Amino acid sequence: MLSNYQNQHHYERNGTPELVTLVDPYVYQTLQTVMRRTVVVQTSEGSIRGVLVDVKPDHVVVDVSGSPFFIRTQCIVWVKPE
Template sequence: MNEKWNLSDPYVYQALTGLQNKPLAVQTTHGSVRGVLRKVMPDHIVIHMGGSPFYIRTAQIIWFNQIKSE
């Protein structure tokens, strides 16, 4: 299989990869999600929140920020 991924925003992908398995707040075009970043793919991320996975398309992300533990 010869698949070629096209990164819509390589800088966002790289930054999110460094935050994998950390608590994250993500603002999307449809609202916000807070949870643990479980997976980073070229076209989407998976946030685990309240026992459920949320799949967010990278193109829909407005901003994200790591949630610091107090």
């Protein structure tokens, strides 16, 4: 079985690498509904608490005391709005 890293890297017929990312549309849409609210985001590395200021298909931005944290959507385990 291929790892996520290997699954994300494909090659075109001419050998040029092509990056393919997986987007979960339900997570993306749900996160958009809690923008500008305080959230706790649990990642594989730990949790981050702050205001969800932006949601993109591949990452979110959480403002923690004026510092932006850019979190890849694929690293998110769960999100709890407060």
